[in-house]
Amino acid sequence: GESVGLHLPTLSVQEGDNSIINCAYSNSASDYFIWYKQESGKGPQFIIDIRSNMDKRQGQRVTVLLNKTVKHLSLQIAATQPGDSAVYFCAALVSNTGNQFYFGTGTSLTVIP
Amino acid sequence: DAGVIQSPRHEVTEMGQEVTLRCKPISGHNSLFWYRQTMMRGLELLIYFNNNVPIDDSGMPEDRFSAKMPNASFSTLKIQPSEPRDSAVYFCASSPGTSGGTDTQYFGPGTRLTVL
Numbered sequence: 360g361e362s363v364g365l366h367l368p369t370l371s372v373q374e375g376d377n378s379i380i381n382c383a384y385s386n387s388a389s390d391y392f393i394w395y396k397q398e399s400g401k402g403p404q405f406i407i408d409i410r411s412n413m414d415k416r417q418g419q420r421v422t423v424l425l426n427k428t429v430k431h432l433s434l435q436i437a438a439t440q441p442g443d444s445a446v447y448f449c450a451a452l453v454s455n456t457g458n459q460f461y462f463g464t465g466t467s468l469t470v471i472p
Numbered sequence: 473d474a475g476v477i478q479s480p481r482h483e484v485t486e487m488g489q490e491v492t493l494r495c496k497p498i499s500g501h502n503s504l505f506w507y508r509q510t511m512m513r514g515l516e517l518l519i520y521f522n523n524n525v526p527i528d529d530s531g532m533p534e535d536r537f538s539a540k541m542p543n544a545s546f547s548t549l550k551i552q553p554s555e556p557r558d559s560a561v562y563f564c565a566s567s568p569g570t571s572g573g574t575d576t577q578y579f580g581p582g583t584r585l586t587v588l
Contacts, residue, residue, distance in 0.1 A: 391574055402476075402563050402579030403515065448514070452573040460573055462515040 371469045378436040380466045382449035387430060389451035389461075394423055394434045397465070398445045406434070406447075436468075444470045476580035478564050484586045490552040493583045496545055497566030505577060506539055506549050507563040515563070521547065522570040554587045561585070 372378045384392070390411040395403035409416045409423045409432070416423050422435040436443055448465035477496040485491055497504045505520040519529040524541045532539070536555070541547040551558055561582045567575035 400581070402565070402582050404579065405576050408574075408576075450515075454574055460517055464514040 368465075369467045369469065371471060372439050374441060374470050374472050375438055378434075378439045378443070378468060378470075380434045380436075380447045380468065382432050382434075382463050384430050384432070384449070384451040384461070384463075386451065386453060386461070387427075388453045389430075391452040391454045392423070392425065392432055393450045393452075393460075394421075394432075395448055395450065396443075396445045397448070403448070439468075439470050441470045441472055444468055476564055476566055476578055478562075478580040478583050480583060481581065482584045482586075484588065485554055486588050487555055488553045489587075490550065491554045491558075491585060491587075493549040493551075493562050493564075493585070495547045495549070495564030495580060497547070497564070498578055499545065501566035501568050501578075502544075502570050503567045503575065503577075504541060504547050505565040505567075506547070507565065507579075508560045509563060509582070510560045518549070551585075554585075556587045559585055559587050 393408045394406045396406050397403045407418045407421050407423050409425050411427060414425055420437045425432045432449060434447060446465040446467050448463045450460045450462045452460050476498055479494045503522050506518040507515050508518055509515045516531055518531045519539045520527055521541045524544055537551055539549045561584050563579050563582045565577040565579040567577045569575040
């Protein structure tokens with residue numbers, strides 16, 4: 360029969376509002392996390408990373424929060440702009456066992472002007 | 473800096489044919505990664521090299537896939553023979569250091585492969 364691909368979770372926000380994108384991971388040994396942005400037709404682009412010895416890290420307009428207790432991290436984008444429209448996904452790594460990153464499937468963010 | 477360069481950008485081939493994807497990493501970078509992205513499975517690491525040496529190929533799906541890095545400025549990912557389920561976007565990425573996943577990776581634009 361016909362196979363249907365997974366549909367990405369979607370998030371629509373008004374320009375100027377804050378966006379929160381969530382990610383859950385399963386391996387409690389994961390100790391390094393990255394958020395990527397992927398625009399249509401392009402490769403993933405590094406946004407921000409965080410190590411497991413931190414709960415929060417801030418960049419320019421972006422903040423990543425890590426909750427190791429529930430194995431959850433979030434990406435907050437302040438004052439979302441149309442150029443922020445893209446797919447965002449997180450990656451988790453157990454840094455002392457090589458480079459097997461485990462990537463989430465992503466969230467599609469649409470910014471409404 | 474031109475960034476990571478991949479060729480071709482699009483490839484359409486028939487089942488059973490050999491496919492070769494090419495990557496030129498950023499000059500001076502010491503690690504190179506090959507990824508595959510599909511809607512069903514997301515982004516998957518296939519193999520990575522440190523200083524032209526393959527370090528971890530556990531993500532390579534099967535023997536039909538092979539990757540080489542003959543020098544610091546060039547790598548290939550070959551699929552022989554290709555199958556329809558290999559249809560995906562293949563990304564190459566490079567990073568400056570050799571600590572692998574914890575170095576910032578810079579991705580190329582990808583090669584969209586369609587196997588009919």
